[in-house]
Amino acid sequence: MAKSKDKDNGRKMIAQNKKARHDYHILDTYECGLVLMGTEVKSLRLGRASLVDGFVQIDNGEAWLHNIHVPEYVQGTWTNHAAKRKRKLLLHRAEIDKLQAKSQETGHTIVPLALYFKDSRVKVEIALAKGKKEYDKRQTLREKQDTRETNRAIAAARRRQRQG
Structure with missing residues (x-):
């Protein structure tokens, strides 16, 4: 094997x-x-x-x-x-x-x-x-934070949906 x-x-x-x-x-x-x-x-x-x-x-x-x-x-x-x-x-x-x-x-x-x-x-x-450039770095951090918040909101909605 x-x-x-x-x-x-x-x-x-x-x-x-x-x-x-x-x-x-x-x-x-x-x-x-x-x-x-x-x-x-x-x-x-x-x-x-x-x-x-x-x-x-x-x-x-x-x-x-x-x-x-x-x-x-x-x-x-x-x-x-x-x-x-x-x-x-x-x-x-x-x-x-x-x-x-x-x-x-x-x-x-x-x-x-x-x-x-x-x-x-x-x-x-x-x-x-x-x-x-500095503004590119800030933009990248902002995008990463936005996707993180979106994923958290989706996960929370799924948890509420399973519980309810």
Whole structure:
């Protein structure tokens, strides 16, 4: 009998960057692998990482992930890794070229959205994003609050309908 997969296709979330979805319009997303050291993987298995202030930079045809905090592994020895080192992303050449061309447009950047395990491999979801203006951020919060209030009102009406 085959092993049953999780409802989210074997994805175990490590960290998310919720601030990125608030600060940027997400234009396109990519899933890519990471070149990591052994102690980094062990630290990630403990579920400890931070994507806040992270960004992707393309140098000499290679994509690099900067400012991602992976804390040092507690039981690590002299082979332990630096917590905020730059890490190489594994992408296809066509994807790197496309990202480089798009990111050089005014106001565009590449940000990490999520870090997760997918079938025992560490993957990062990156996004081509365009910065939001302050009024866009307020509009997004207002829309989110309106949908929340609408859903609450619908749920309350359904509860009253079942009781009555």
